[in-house]
Amino acid sequence: MRIRHLLPLAALALAVPGAAQLPQAEPYVLGQTYTVATEILEGESRKVTLRLPVEYEAEPERRFPVVYLLDGGPDQDFAHIAGIAQSREMNYSFEPFILVGIQSVNRRHELAPPVADPRPYERFLNATPGGSPAYRRFLREELKPLVEANFRTDGHDAIIGESLAALFVVETLLEDPELFDDYIAISPSLWWEAMKYGREAAGYFARHPAGKRRLYLTTANEGDWHREGTERLVAALRSDAPESLRWTFVDAGESETHGTLFHPMALDAFRTLYGTPSREYRGSPLIGGPAITERTAEEKALLERECTRDNSRAMTPGTAERGREALYYRCLLLELGPAPREGTLGD
Template sequence: MNSRLKFLFLNLFLFFTFLGKAQEKITIGDKQFLFSKVLNEKRELWIHLPKTYHDTGISPAKYPVVYLLDAEINFEYYAAMTDFLSKPPYAEIPECIVIGIKNTERTRDLTPTKSQKKSPVNPDVVLFADSGGSENFARFIQEELKPFINKTYRTQDYSILAGHSFGGLFAVNVLLTHPEYFNAYVANDPSLWWDNGVLISKTKDYLEKNKKFPSHNFLYISQADNEEQNKNWNSDMTQAIEEFKRIVENNGTLNYQHRFFENEVHGTVSFPGNYDALKFIFKGFRTDIKKLSGHPKLLEEEYKRFSEKAGADFSPSETYLNVILKFMKSNGFRASEQYFNALKEKLYPKK
């Protein structure tokens, strides 16, 4: 074969090799559809599974679930965020299944009461005419969506509800009306101005009746710097959030964090808010792998402490134990290596 022909074959080989690799795809999730009898409509779900979910080299694990509102806006970055924050050896959070719920009638589903407004730009147009259906939407999630997810995927009995704007309004309302539905609630710049601050009144009524919030519920609220909104028709956004903050902090019984983002506006605050919220909810989950060499029992002690705080059972994952074992072996910590081998066998016995 002459050199020219060899050159041609080499170029063809490289071309088709590159073409094959160029066609490989990186996917972050799948779509599922679920017909809701409560809402009388088909709902679209975007599902992100942890990287270890299909790993045949470890025992099948169960994972906490995040129910994420406004999937079409938040899903892509949120899925990547959970993967990043749960990556060992410095995982801030456990690996999570993310369920993005795509909207159909957003105002209907996320608002707690029937309330209308005239458009600020055209008084002949009435806004929010389809509002007030959040109780049905909450029933859909609790009675239909969660059982479907629990049946279809390996889920841990720990769930988070995350929403922004009207979605944050919905999250706070579910906390007040059905606190047992979720372990933690995230409300990014919530529209607590809704219907003349109806949730402010509901919060006061809740505390008058119950005196305190459930001990294991968590609520995170982010607040944007809505300077421009102070000049327009929705000027009560900031005041409502501040009033809610005052009530909750004065009561002092809720695992609660509020964060003001000076350089974010309403449309951008959910990204840093969701990141900060995950770190708040799972504060205490991360362990220092370097300290474990001299104090291997510290791992179980810290997971026990975190589980008591979260109100749910959390154990070190098999993936994390493998990382710990590799660290102990490579650094010559034989006694600690034996300890973590025994712990791995206890938590994940081979059949």
């Protein structure tokens, strides 16, 4: 098999006789990376990559929620989640937030809960589990205070992770729910310890009934204890979750795999938790809309009212399209993305 060597674009241009050369390239910056010292994580440092929304500079008095991204190093999941955050600045479908990506160094140790017998995990994962309690201390005592001291945060924090990082999210919700306000667990490895965190979730809820919290939970087509552990957690949420914990479960098993789930469901999570209202406007006659007429007094009053989540009607985009003529200028909170299978988040 012949191997084709990939060359930079400038080199390719020079290889073609008479081809024009590109101008000097300029770097495209997604965020800023800081090397943060930590005494808790065995004295190691961590790269923390941070993206500010465009409103941060434009509105200097405004404060913002923070989303902490596990496995969020520059060469890990930061870039594609930052892309979702940037897409909001084009479509305004959810509220702006500060994104803080935390580099994982040995994720199979530092994000993994303690186990009764580490030997089978060491054979399967090539790492000794049990670092999650220390990692929570690092977040609570070192990283979160550092972010809050240096950026305009509003006190509302979320944590997001996928797979083993999502297991850390679930374990944190059960063990130390007051650490974050919102928990986004995308395909958590709930096979862990023979589905411990699904089997014992009801007991955790009884011991740690923290105040108002929200959980976004989703899984793909993994099967085995991965699926069963998730279903056990959902059952506990259904019957034993504190009333103050609002939750939603989106079952993506028919459409996504463990490898494809993270990006689309992260977008869905942000829209679900931080969705922003919009209005339904009359279309232009150029595209088949109604004839242009003077707005009625009722329509003018609707336009003068600020749209908030509390005064908006929740509906799907399809419902809005079918009822468009009755919805002109009204505030809508569109239920974008896949429909949840169950939960209390929309109650």
